Amino acid sequence: MKNPIHELERSDCLSLLENNFMGRLGFIADNTPFILPTTYYYDADDDCILCYSSEGSKLDAMRKNNRVSFQVDDIKSIKEWQSVLLFGEFNELIAFEAKINLQKFVEGVQDTISKIQAKSPKFINDFMFRMSQEQMPIVYKIQLKNVTGKFRTS
Known part of the structure; x- marks a missing residue:
């Protein structure tokens, strides 16, 4: 019997990252x-995942051990799915670099959601408000080191 699960090409892995936000x-x-769901934006220009968080145990852990993994799936059924797993390094961004990348994150997530759902997300205004506050969220990126993926078609 032929194996129904196959390797994704790197370009297909990156496409899956580009076309999702969770x-x-x-x-x-x-x-x-630990594995936690999170909203993200794949920045193709910098080949990294952009995220944000408030202070807490997740950030403390990644500051101590910056090696992380990240997974994105597109599951249509048990017999039709794609999954990408990447390994990378956590890098906390500060000052101007954090603001620029939070703006990139906001615009990227908004564009991705608009493309997928054909409507503009309402929660994006919350991000814009956070950017104008003194207590801005912690912005970080995951610099890709290795990307692999699998898919199954019926």
């Missing part, structure tokens, strides 16, 4: 693996 972030905290 993924799962994997990191190690206190020698324990």
